[in-house]
Amino acid sequence: MGAGSGGRFRSAIFRFFATASLVVGVLNVAYQEFHQPKDIAQNAEDNFRTSHFRTDITRAETDSAIEVAAVPNDEEDPSKTMADGPPPMRPAGLNCAKYGGPSKEVAEEMVYWRDVPPSDAHYVSPFHPMHSADPSGNFQEKYISFEPDRGGFNNIRMALETVVVLALATGRTLVLPPEKGLYLLRKGKKNEKKSFTFLDFFDLQEAAKQYRGFNVITMEDFLKKESGILFDRPPHGETKWDDKPLEGLWMWFRSHSKIPIWSPKECVAAIPASPRSADEKLLRTTMDDVTSEKHGPKPKPEDFNGNPPPINATVEVRLGEILGERDKMCLYDSQLHEAPLIHMMDDKKAKTRLLTHSYTFVFFADWRMDLFAKRFIRNMVRYNDEIMCAAGRIVEEVRNRSRKLDPTSNGNYDSFHVRRGEFQYKKTRVEAGVLYEKSRNELPKEGGILFVATDERQKQFFEPLSKHYNVTFLDDYMYLIAKINTNFYGMVDQLVASRGRIFFGTFFSSLSGYVHRLRGYHSQKLKLLGWEDGELNGSYYFIPDDRKHHMLTYRSPKLPLYMMEFPTAWRRIDEGVNELGQ
Numbered sequence: 001m002g003a004g005s006g007g008r009f010r011s012a013i014f015r016f017f018a019t020a021s022l023v024v025g026v027l028n029v030a031y032q033e034f035h036q037p038k039d040i041a042q043n044a045e046d047n048f049r050t051s052h053f054r055t056d057i058t059r060a061e062t063d064s065a066i067e068v069a070a071v072p073n074d075e076e077d078p079s080k081t082m083a084d085g086p087p088p089m090r091p092a093g094l095n096c097a098k099y100g101g102p103s104k105e106v107a108e109e110m111v112y113w114r115d116v117p118p119s120d121a122h123y124v125s126p127f128h129p130m131h132s133a134d135p136s137g138n139f140q141e142k143y144i145s146f147e148p149d150r151g152g153f154n155n156i157r158m159a160l161e162t163v164v165v166l167a168l169a170t171g172r173t174l175v176l177p178p179e180k181g182l183y184l185l186r187k188g189k190k191n192e193k194k195s196f197t198f199l200d201f202f203d204l205q206e207a208a209k210q211y212r213g214f215n216v217i218t219m220e221d222f223l224k225k226e227s228g229i230l231f232d233r234p235p236h237g238e239t240k241w242d243d244k245p246l247e248g249l250w251m252w253f254r255s256h257s258k259i260p261i262w263s264p265k266e267c268v269a270a271i272p273a274s275p276r277s278a279d280e281k282l283l284r285t286t287m288d289d290v291t292s293e294k295h296g297p298k299p300k301p302e303d304f305n306g307n308p309p310p311i312n313a314t315v316e317v318r319l320g321e322i323l324g325e326r327d328k329m330c331l332y333d334s335q336l337h338e339a340p341l342i343h344m345m346d347d348k349k350a351k352t353r354l355l356t357h358s359y360t361f362v363f364f365a366d367w368r369m370d371l372f373a374k375r376f377i378r379n380m381v382r383y384n385d386e387i388m389c390a391a392g393r394i395v396e397e398v399r400n401r402s403r404k405l406d407p408t409s410n411g412n413y414d415s416f417h418v419r420r421g422e423f424q425y426k427k428t429r430v431e432a433g434v435l436y437e438k439s440r441n442e443l444p445k446e447g448g449i450l451f452v453a454t455d456e457r458q459k460q461f462f463e464p465l466s467k468h469y470n471v472t473f474l475d476d477y478m479y480l481i482a483k484i485n486t487n488f489y490g491m492v493d494q495l496v497a498s499r500g501r502i503f504f505g506t507f508f509s510s511l512s513g514y515v516h517r518l519r520g521y522h523s524q525k526l527k528l529l530g531w532e533d534g535e536l537n538g539s540y541y542f543i544p545d546d547r548k549h550h551m552l553t554y555r556s557p558k559l560p561l562y563m564m565e566f567p568t569a570w571r572r573i574d575e576g577v578n579e580l581g582q
Helices: 003-035 038-055 104-110 120-123 152-168 205-212 220-227 247-255 277-291 315-322 334-338 365-379 385-405 432-439 459-466 474-480 486-498 510-526
Strands: 055-059 067-070 143-146 173-177 217-218 267-271 328-331 339-346 362-364 415-419 449-454 470-473 503-505 540-541
Touching: 003 334, 055 120, 104 362, 104 415, 120 277, 120 365, 143 220, 143 277, 143 540, 152 173, 152 267, 152 339, 152 362, 152 365, 173 220, 205 217, 205 365, 247 339, 267 315, 277 315, 277 328, 315 362, 385 449, 385 470, 385 474, 385 486, 415 432, 415 486, 415 510, 432 503, 449 459, 449 486, 474 486, 486 510, 503 510, 510 540
Parallel strands: 143 173, 143 339, 173 217, 267 328, 267 362, 415 449, 415 503, 449 470, 503 540
Antiparallel strands: 055 067
């Protein structure tokens, strides 16, 4: 064959394959057009989001049909916790043997948290810097720091939960404040510890072991690691700030960080589905649609009373609910995302105090991330085993007393939280006779065991209640908790109260609010009456009268956010978990 004939042959072969490729391409496009529910661009977007959440999601018309399946992709993720396989799993449970009880049965009763599902353990925020890692898997860590709330412990806990969620959402390492004496937690025996870090109450280091996308670092380790490298050195080059005045340290953080001026009273902290500008724009557009009432009137909190939206509702519906009376969105935008360190300051003038629940302040465009964050708080930001077991021993003894008093009681008891002390809400400070009148119709019968959690030191105050019930207090069980730090007593009181059959709390008290949330977690786990809508049957407030039955019906977040807990914290947050990892 000559040179000319060979050229014509190769040309014919090329035309044949080009024509065949064109035909196959046309047929493929036609197939995508007529047989696929979404266009190719939408499929690509979904694949991007799915790869970051590491789950396949079957979106249903109602939340009852949600299915989630874990799809770990270890190769694309250079996270430290996955270098040698998946994070270690610690099954949900409570072993109190080394703490002196209670029994295994009662210890199990105290457990409201769940096993960490594989998709949660593998989740890494799309904002995490590991997604910008070099070919060797190296990346520059980013951080979030915060100034603890200046109020009581439950206010401090609420602020911590909010910053933990922001750390999860943004893929930043959480910098813990130094050890310090906390408001109302500086008492105790002579040789007892009176300065604390958050690690004394919550096992956040265990959380970092179990969750691929969560990391925590102490203040000392952070300053040793990054000051002089990523940041200037702190005042006087000091890295150990335990039990020292912190004003200078916080000023250093404020001058070396990006500070979000976010006021929970005025805005919601909105997290886009990804760092892409399109997702940021989507949230801005959705916010404009809500506030301009493009698709209907902006919803009021009362519109959701007894009418919870699906947990996988549209971004617009969910944003409309969490906004409540607020009309601003504080967006985690590209400028914040690029900052090596963001710092949450507690500043009265700037109104940045995080006196809020994480779930009433942080909004996720991705509803799956919203549920993930709520599960994380329930599973990992819980009191440590020593505190849980101490409360369990008292629950066990209270139930034993109930059975001795009435063999048919099945060990049931009822509980109150009566806040007095320096509480600023004077209208809640009523006499014990009023407490009786406000609650007597709800308590099953007189003569039963009534556990009262209270800061009232003069127990004769409760004599009007003692005429009708066998009233008992934490003081009656000191022999069971002699070895724990006395500063933990309030948390133990809280946990024992949460296990009451009927519970009455003090409105505006964040301690009472947290008891309701714990009861919500238990309700979901046990699927008690009304669990589908987050209702808490048997949970009440004494006063005001119009707030007495608030926990019996689904209600959406409403200002002031700290005054109570809302069912969105616990309602159906495990939806689809049974399918994870299959």
